[in-house]
Amino acid sequence: MLKKTITMICMLLCLSIYLHAQSEKFTLSGQVRDAGTGEDLISVTIFAPAMGSGNVTNIYGFYSLTLDAGTYEIVVSYVGYADTKFTVVLDKDVVKNVELSEDIATLGEVVVSADKLNADENIASTDMGAVRVKMEAVQKIPALLGEVDIIKAIQLLPGVKTVGEGGSGFYVRGGNADQNLVLLDEAPIYNASHLLGFFSAFNPEAIKDMKLYKGAIPAHFGGRLSSVLDIHMKEGNSKRFAASGGIGSIMTRLAVEAPITENGSFMVAARRSYLDVVAKGFNKIRGKSTDFDDGKFYFYDLNAKTNYRFNNNNRIFASGYFGRDVVDLSAEGIKVEWGNATGTFRWNHIFSPKLFSNLTYYYSNYDYFLKIEDLASEIDWSSKLKEHSVKLDFGAYLNPNNTLSFGLQSISHDLSPGEIKSFENDKEISSLSLENKKAIESAFYVSNAQKLTDQLKLEYGLRLSSLYNVGPQKTYKQNDKYETIDTITHSKGIFNEYYNLEPRVGLRYKLNKSSSLKASYNRTAQYILQASNGNTATPFDIWFLSTENIKPQLADQFAVGFFKNFKDNQIEFSAEVYYKKFTNAVDFKERAQLLLNENLDGELRIGDGRAYGIELLMKKDEGKLTGWIGYTYSKSEKKIETINNENWYNSKYDKPHDFSLVANYELTKKWSVGGIFVYSSGSPTTYPTGKYILNGIAVPIYSERNGARLPDFHRMDLSVTLNPLKNENRRFKSQWVLSVYNVYNRKNAFSIDFKPEDFDKSQTYAEKSSVFSIVPSITYNAKF
């Protein structure tokens, strides 16, 4: 099956290149930007109605459309923006940059032109399991403590689950949290949350756009099994100086952006939380104090980006992110810090109107540091993950029917799992250092989006990925019972390698103007995984690499879907069914020791995984009423050696029923209201089914792992937004957002634990923990 798929993809790729060589045409190319801010616009449709041909802009706003010589009317169309039309005489290659203005009419009244070309992207593209979420939509969703959070918006989409309430971790189509590739300007973010997961690492003021791929992952992405969350920072306003920010219950944020010269711009955004101060005040009011009231607990982050255009064919971007969480419990002698840092440098070069390229270098770092001290002694504990990567991508716009993408990437992984040093009177007395692990991950990919007929469109590609473990390094040889039988010391150089061919195929068959059928098949490979065994991820969960003992994890995903638009594309509907098979799926053995363990391989157990489900989504992006309704029925299971008697068991994020309703209604220009309602099956958990008493202690007996469930989860959040009318005719615009999280004060179970009675430790009772009750908040936002 896999061999046939790969052979077919290779034949189609050769054919598309051959057909390209037969034709002689001219190319219209250029950039599409926002007229107000100069920001590049992604996925804008450029269409020549006379030919029925079109294309869309890439993530840098670049487009290319090759047509026969002639005179054409071109329509440029994008949801939320007014269409732009122009006439072009194609007797040579033409470069035409286009600026689109926001369509005020569509933001207010329900007026959407019937021929709005971009609006039927849902029907026309081969995308499956892919959702682009605009920041405007995210900002309208009621948020926990009033803080807009892009990851929490993602969690409201079908096929995306969260384990604990308020958490920013997410699980896509039965995959683990470490199987999501979260990219910020192409650099991976290894811990995409602050405050142990309650807030995401992304400042909404700095983000322009994001797209989540749950299936049909394009060939240029790789390295994770289950999803890609591709987030792009704003380039910075190239038209004028602008600033935006907000003051909320627990944090303040600010962003400034401005042109540098005519050809460049920059953006800087920062956030700082003050939850510790608020919590202390809150405890004081409640008359409750903790031993840690003198402690500090905060996070901050900084985003910066700049770009400069040398000429129409060369443009560079530099962007960076730095985020930090700090817990300083001086009274206890404890200080902990953790965070991410990334830097991305990109060079867009247009070789010809038909050939676009982008060269990327990025650096990504995640580290934590823990210090425990008293008067005379100190223990320092640190861990670090570093990644450097160079990536070269090409987009070849062969003809209106074929867009070829190809490129290569190399990533250097450098992991320092942990180092502990202890001091007495400032003198180092002992240290323990786990060995650094290094590997090179590489990939080459090629794919083609090919329109075969007006009805039939194919997107097919291949990705060849590889991993090279690099010495000097020590590894442990295991027998088939996972027992370590030997230690092998590898000298400098490559000592282990893996290769995987990853076919990616998508197909769209247009039934009529408003509906289509789609199908896709994907193989993805993953060479790095996270040592996390609890229900909640911690900052101390280190990452580790595939080795001789841990084969790369593979996922094969099959999906079919029906896509239908209603009311002139105002309402989009999709129904997708998927089946996903995991090979070399992993879980941690019982009583795994993940902390400061030199031989993490020995803590893993290997097996199979499977996930399947149906996802329904109805979405409305324009008009006074916007939002979506999503429902998922799904299953996610694992069968792993030595665990659960080697029977299939529910994965910890298996929540079969998942419903979400997101709505925002603009009552007047001044007032709007928003709300969400979510319902899902309870998370799987393992309850004791019996006990025996040993010396006054109840020893629990469990049967099936994750065989029970917490109670069903549901919650409603509401918000009211006030946009003062005086804003209307001035640059300075302010906004008040009053939001209420968990309106009906449901105490959803975060966990259920079992405790011994104080009067008799052999008797036990069940105790439910809930994280949030009703949480009202008020936020003030402003921009100019």
Place this chain on the structure above:
Amino acid sequence: MKKYILSLIVIVSLSSCFKERIELDLNTGENKKVVVLAWITTLDEPQFVDLSYTLNYLGKAEPEKISGASVVLSDETQNYTLLEKPSEEKGKYFLPDNWTANVGDNYKLKINFEGEEYTSEHQMRPCPDLVNIYSAVIEEELEGFEEDVYETFISFLENPGTGDAYYAVDYKKGGLQGDTLFNGGYDDDQFIDGLFFEDIGLTDYDRPHLLGDTVVIDFYSIGLETANFLQDIESEIFRGSPFDPPPTNVRTNITGGAVGYFIVSDARREELVIE
């Protein structure tokens, strides 16, 4: 340590976390399992094996005892049949009076009941003698005590060779060892193999000693396997952090589908008057 740090962070960050006692139906209708509790020691007191069935997890219930089983303990040379005594509660099978311990021997336990056989093995490792047993005033102010309170200390020379582990507990003479197993403490010899292990505090600060008390100190050689068993129990009964790994059955060294544990311990018992 990681769990401690994380717990601190969680306490600070989630001061609004809510906890409430709930009713839960855990009556899964699962088959009851045989429970074997067999901690045979060299202490001069009746030695027995306790057999019962598992109980429903929540609430109070007296274990249903298993009577009429055949229980045999063997050292490397001899077999001993354990019998129920009419004067004692059912389900307790006592070693005969002529039983003598052979320290260093590998012991086997064989139980037959209703056509099923349950077996186990454990080695009786030698227990070091305790030296330098003393008490000292607890400097910390303990809630509920106005007067001086005391803790006890022991030292011992650890047996050479790894694989040893020890369980120690102190308690007022005439009283119980404590209300739970974890009034005592345990450790293995991973970091102290063959070393003189000095001034080990035994007293649980919830049960300190008072001037004039006669304190009994029990010290058992339990072996690494048993220390792991106790570690399992500790992990399972002190759950409650979101960072805990998935719940896992406490290991057992009994075959045949029973739960519980079989331990043979060389042991020392000392007394100390708090002066």
